[in-house]
Structure formats: C-alpha cells, structure tokens
Amino acid sequence: MTRDAQPAVFLDRDGTINTDIGYLNHPDQVELIPRAGAAIRLLNAAGFKTIVITNQAGIARGLIQEQRVPDIHQKLVNLLKEDGARIDGFYYCPHHPEGVIEKYRIECQCRKPLPGMVRRAVNDFGIDLSCSFVIGDKSCDVELAHTVGAKAIMVMTGYGRIEFDRHTQAMLTPPDHTAADLYDAVQWILNDSGIIF
Ligand SMILES: [Mg+2]
Numbered sequence: 001m002t003r004d005a006q007p008a009v010f011l012d013r014d015g016t017i018n019t020d021i022g023y024l025n026h027p028d029q030v031e032l033i034p035r036a037g038a039a040i041r042l043l044n045a046a047g048f049k050t051i052v053i054t055n056q057a058g059i060a061r062g063l064i065q066e067q068r069v070p071d072i073h074q075k076l077v078n079l080l081k082e083d084g085a086r087i088d089g090f091y092y093c094p095h096h097p098e099g100v101i102e103k104y105r106i107e108c109q110c111r112k113p114l115p116g117m118v119r120r121a122v123n124d125f126g127i128d129l130s131c132s133f134v135i136g137d138k139s140c141d142v143e144l145a146h147t148v149g150a151k152a153i154m155v156m157t158g159y160g161r162i163e164f165d166r167h168t169q170a171m172l173t174p175p176d177h178t179a180a181d182l183y184d185a186v187q188w189i190l191n192d193s194g195i196i197f
Pocket of ligand 1: 012013014015016020136137138158
C-alpha cells in the first residue's frame with residue numbers, strides 16, 4: 001500500500017464477532033466468539049480502521065427494535081474494551097424488500113452485498129479500498145468485498161461452513177481466504193499486508 005493510504009477491515013457482526021443467535025434483540029444476548037477481541041486488538045495496532053457493517057433485516061421484519069441497536073453495539077464495545085480492542089465505526093442496514101415495517105420495506109442500496117455501508121464508511125474515514133478487507137461468515141460478505149475491490153475472508157464461525165458450500169455451488173468468485181475464525185482471518189490479513197509485529 002502507498003504510504004498515506006488508509007486501510008480498513010470491514011467486519012460482519014453476527015457470526016463473525018459475536019455468536020449469531022438469530023435476530024439478536026437485546027444487549028444481554030451479546031457474546032463474543034472466542035479470540036474476537038484479541039483479533040480486533042491486532043487490527044487496531046496495525047493501523048486498520050475497524051468498521052462493523054451488519055445487515056439487520058430483523059428491524060424491517062419487526063423482530064428487532066431499532067432503538068435497541070445502539071445499546072447492543074455499546075455492549076459489544078464494552079466487551080471488546082475488556083480485551084483492549086476498539087471498533088472505529090458501526091453501520092447497519094435496517095431494510096428488507098419484504099419487511100413488515102413500511103418505512104424499511106424498500107430496495108435499498110445498503111443491504112449487503114450492495115456496497116452502501118462501505119461507501120459511507122469510505123467517505124467518513126477516507127479509506128483506500130484497494131488495501132482493505134471484508135471479513136464475514138456469509139456469501140454476501142464475499143460478494144461485497146469483490147464488488148468494492150477489497151479482499152474477502154470467509155470465517156467458518158456462524159453460518160460459515162454452510163455458506164461456503166452455497167457460495168461455491170453458486171459459482172461465485174471464491175473468497176481470497178477462508179479462516180477458522182476472526183483471529184485466524186486477521187493473522188492472514190497481517191501477513192498479506194506485510195505487517196510484522
Ligand atoms: Mg454474519
């Protein structure tokens with residue numbers, strides 16, 4: 001990467017950082033996947049902007065109350081802080097074209113694999129996507145990475161194993177790497193970026 005380029009790692013939330021329990025709707029339900037805090041601490045130390053991008057269609061479906069989202073993210077921040085880790089920004093998509101809540105029942109530009117959330121973060125943080133990465137447990141995370149010109153790492157936590165098969169069967173562009181979990185994904189990124197601690 002060039003000297004002043006700002007790299008970022010875009011992290012999916014459920015199934016990548018915290019356990020995916022399906023339509024997580026309360027801060028008490030937030031539980032970190034083992035080694036997630038240590039992984040994010042490494043990204044912070046290496047100078048990557050660490051950005052969460054998460055589809056929360058449960059809001060459109062009436063299964064998640066949007067006003068709880070800030071509290072859920074604060075809980076995640078608190079848990080990560082115990083591991084010395086920091087998230088630089090959170091972006092979520094509340095929409096779904098088949099939602100039951102009218103204001104969120106739209107064909108938006110932010111629901112992954114569409115790049116709306118990444119575009120906003122690039123604008124907010126001055127990120128260079130050519131030296132950036134997306135880590136997630138679903139096919140949409142991989143597609144998103146390749147749409148925006150970043151590298152994709154698929155983790156085998158959450159829906160990772162099922163989704164990897166689905167992704168392969170659909171003959172979509174494969175992830176640049178598959179990793180057991182977020183920590184392994186970050187190790188690969190540090191190697192790929194030539195960063196040595
Ligand atoms: Mg996920």
